[in-house]
Structures are given as structure tokens and as C-alpha cells.
Amino acid sequence: MAAHSYTDWFDPIENFFDNALLPAHWLATVPARLSVWSELILSDRSDLEVENTRLKQESLIHRGQIQRMADLAAENLRLRLLLNATELLMDSVLVTEVIGVSPSRNSHTLFIDRGTEDNVYIGQPILDAEGLMGQVIEVFEDHSVALLITDSTHAIPVQTLRNGMRSIAEGTSDYDRLRLRFVSPTADIREGDQLVSSGLGGRFPVGYPVGSVINIEHKSGASFIEVEITPAAKIDRSKHLLLVFTSEDGGEVGPSQ
Amino acid sequence: MKESGVGLALIISILLASVLQLVPVSGYLIVLKPNFLLLVVIGWIIFRPSQWGIGFAAFTGLLADLIFRAPIGVHVLLFSTVGAIPLYLSGWLVYFSLIHRCLFVFILIIFAEFMRNMLLSMWEIPIDYSYIIVVALASAIVWPAIDQLLIKVNRKR
Numbered sequence: 378m379a380a381h382s383y384t385d386w387f388d389p390i391e392n393f394f395d396n397a398l399l400p401a402h403w404l405a406t407v408p409a410r411l412s413v414w415s416e417l418i419l420s421d422r423s424d425l426e427v428e429n430t431r432l433k434q435e436s437l438i439h440r441g442q443i444q445r446m447a448d449l450a451a452e453n454l455r456l457r458l459l460l461n462a463t464e465l466l467m468d469s470v471l472v473t474e475v476i477g478v479s480p481s482r483n484s485h486t487l488f489i490d491r492g493t494e495d496n497v498y499i500g501q502p503i504l505d506a507e508g509l510m511g512q513v514i515e516v517f518e519d520h521s522v523a524l525l526i527t528d529s530t531h532a533i534p535v536q537t538l539r540n541g542m543r544s545i546a547e548g549t550s551d552y553d554r555l556r557l558r559f560v561s562p563t564a565d566i567r568e569g570d571q572l573v574s575s576g577l578g579g580r581f582p583v584g585y586p587v588g589s590v591i592n593i594e595h596k597s598g599a600s601f602i603e604v605e606i607t608p609a610a611k612i613d614r615s616k617h618l619l620l621v622f623t624s625e626d627g628g629e630v631g632p633s634q
Numbered sequence: 635m636k637e638s639g640v641g642l643a644l645i646i647s648i649l650l651a652s653v654l655q656l657v658p659v660s661g662y663l664i665v666l667k668p669n670f671l672l673l674v675v676i677g678w679i680i681f682r683p684s685q686w687g688i689g690f691a692a693f694t695g696l697l698a699d700l701i702f703r704a705p706i707g708v709h710v711l712l713f714s715t716v717g718a719i720p721l722y723l724s725g726w727l728v729y730f731s732l733i734h735r736c737l738f739v740f741i742l743i744i745f746a747e748f749m750r751n752m753l754l755s756m757w758e759i760p761i762d763y764s765y766i767i768v769v770a771l772a773s774a775i776v777w778p779a780i781d782q783l784l785i786k787v788n789r790k791r
Contacts, residue, residue: 378705378707378708380707390700391700391703401656404653404656405658477656478656479702480655482665482765529759530759552664
């Protein structure tokens with residue numbers, strides 16, 4: 378145990394085993410895939426047509442919103458240039474699928490089906506449709522391992538949308554809870570406040586939803602208040618995720634394909 | 635069943651337990667998921683104590699360390715220690731009724747979860763002891779299936 382903690386002697390064994398374990402992960406997700414497949418096979422044609430129409434409408438709405446976002450982003454860019462802001466982040470994304478999850482209650486990691494072949498890199502942020510999920514911590518040729526924001530060893534710099542108050546959200550080993558560290562009892566924070574990534578530290582891009590405040594506890598005599606957050610992302614449910622490629626010069630960095 | 639057949643059954647049971655351990659579950663189901671690898675080890679030690687002892691438990695513990703991505707040695711120590719108890723009591727355990735063996739497994743898993751949590755807390759991983767009883771209960775519910783399968787395998791000798 379000490380050797381594993383203080384040396385990297387076991388890394389080759391772990392890397393080999395991670396690759397060897399992929400078929401077991403594939404087998405373990407067979408029931409879930411069968412369930413999706415059976416739903417597809419058993420669903421009525423008319424249901425599929427209704428769903429198709431709904432998805433087309435949603436796509437149209439999202440396209441409209443993206444156009445508005447593009448306008449706002451351009452305005453933001455102009456304002457940043459006026460302020461001589463140096464760091465401009467433009468992101469491109471790559472869709473990835475979850476192929477396995479850590480079986481341990483204490484370790485919140487995912488296996489995803491993209492690796493060095495797709496230019497995935499260590500520290501790369503991962504999103505689902507709702508918000509930030511975590512970051513890549515190990516990359517192999519055709520798959521990677523991602524650490525989720527709910528893992529107890531993970532922390533992410535955040536800010537509140539309402540007033541820009543900065544803090545650090547750390548994992549609690551609970552898929553539904555994060556907590557804020559070192560929040561002063563006099564800090565302006567309320568239940569319901571939305572938190573987004575602040576971009577400090579340079580690992581996560583600015584402005585991606587992290588979660589919302591659900592509980593604030595003032596303990597008498599304590600130097601800081603306890604702030605609980607529920608993650609925006611569906612940490613233990615999302616199957617398809619987005620790998621975010623960021624660059625700091627405003628240019629777009631994309632995957633090879 | 636021939637000795638080679640027993641070996642094959644053991645390998646299949648370990649592989650099956652590994653796959654079951656990796657089946658993704660969401661929400662509160664994750665705390666209900668028993669440690670299938672540990673249950674299989676306990677089962678083999680109870681029914682084949684002369685063949686499968688501490689060494690086997692330690693090897694499966696190493697496998698569990700790699701599957702759980704835990705610090706190497708945590709599950710080796712855990713499986714060896716927990717495996718030693720049914721090994722010591724195996725002479726009696728085979729004569730117990732199924733319900734008594736379930737009760738034994740329930741108590742053993744409580745001990746195992748306490749030990750696992752204590753070991754993991756050395757790496758400052760936050761531990762929630764409230765799950766221990768739930769995991770032990772889930773393990774005791776799953777146990778009859780493992781128990782009966784292993785009895786059948788060993789009867790065919």
C-alpha cells in the first residue's frame with residue numbers, strides 16, 4: 378500500500394489491467410444496452426414519428442438560441458477586447474460515450490470511448506447536456522478514464538451567477554452533493570444560487586454550469602459556513618458526454634476527426 | 635466434478651463476480667450493491683477450505699484492487715483477513731443451515747465493510763458508515779444464490 382502511494386511502480390500493471398478490463402466493462406453494460414435496444418425495437422412507429430417531430434422542434438429552438446448566443450459571444454469578445462482582456466476561450470467539443478463506471482462507492486470515475494486517437498488529453502473537461510461532469514485523468518489509445526466532480530479528491534473553482542462570488546466546489550463521494558469550501562459567514566450566497574465554473578486555475582473553461590445551492594448551514598463558532606450544492610450534470614445517469622477542447626488564443630482547437 | 639472442472643467453475647465464478655461488480659447502477663442502488671468478489675471468495679473458502687485459502691483470498695483481493703482502482707494492497711489485506719474467518723470456522727459452517735450461513739455472511743460483511751472503510755480513510759477518502767448495514771443486508775440476500783451454486787458444484791465431485 379505504501380509502495381503504491383509513494384511510487385509509480387504499479388502504474389504499468391494498472392495500465393495493462395485497465396486495457397484488459399475493457400471487455401468486462403462491455404459485458405457489464407450489456408443489460409443497459411439491451412434495455413435501450415428493446416425499447417427501440419418495441420416502440421411503435423407512430424411513437425417514433427412523434428418523438429422525431431419533437432426532436433426537430435427542439436433542434437430548431439436550440440439553433441435559434443445558439444444564434445442569440447453567438448451574437449452575445451461576439452459582443453462579449455468586443456467588450457473583452459475593449460478591456461484588454463487577454464484570455465479568450467473558444468471551445469469545440471467531441472461526443473463520447475460512457476463505456477464503464479467505477480464499481481466503488483468511494484471512487485467516482487468513468488471510462489469513455491475516446492483516447493489518444495481522438496486527441497484526448499489529461500485534464501480535459503467533460504460535460505453532459507446539463508453541466509460539467511469532470512475531467513480526464515488517464516488517456517489510453519482508444520479509451521480514457523475521467524474523474525467526476527463528485528469524487529472526494531476533486532475540486533473545481535466556481536463562481537455564483539448572481540454576484541460573481543468565487544469559491545471552490547469539492548466532491549463528497551455522493552453523486553448528488555458537492556460542497557463549497559471556505560465560505561465566509563458573511564458571504565452573499567443564497568439557496569438557489571446557480572454556480573458556474575470560474576475558469577480560475579485554467580483547467581475548466583469559464584461559464585459552464587456546475588450546480589445550484591440547496592442548503593446553507595451556519596454552525597455557531599465555526600469559521601466558515603457549510604454550503605451544499607446539487608450538481609447540474611446528471612452525474613450517475615448521463616450516457617453520452619462531450620469532451621471540451623479549449624485554446625487560450627481564441628482559436629478553435631478540435632479533435633482530429 | 636473433476637478437479638479441473640472445479641478449477642474452471644472457480645474461474646467462471648470469479649469472472650462472473652467481476653462482471654457483476656462492474657455493472658453500472660445509479661442513485662441509491664450503488665449503496666445496495668454487494669461486494670460480489672468477496673462473497674465468492676467466502677463461498678469457495680467455506681466449501682473448499684483445503685484447496686482455497688488465504689493465498690486465493692489475497693490473489694482475488696489484488697484483482698479487486700485493480701477492478702475498484704483502489705490503492706494496491708487494500709483489498710489484498712481485506713480479503714485475506716476476512717477470508718481467514720470462514721477458513722477457521724469452515725469445519726462448522728458447512729453443517730450450518732442456509733439461514734445461519736446468511737446470518738454469518740451478514741456479520742462478516744459488517745466486519746469487512748468496517749475494515750474497508752478504515753483502510754480507505756487512510757487515504758482521506760470520506761467514509762459513510764451508515765451504508766454498512768445496508769450493504770451487509772444486500773449481501774445476505776444475495777448469499778443464498780451463491781451458496782446453492784457452490785453446493786451444487788461441490789456435490790458433483
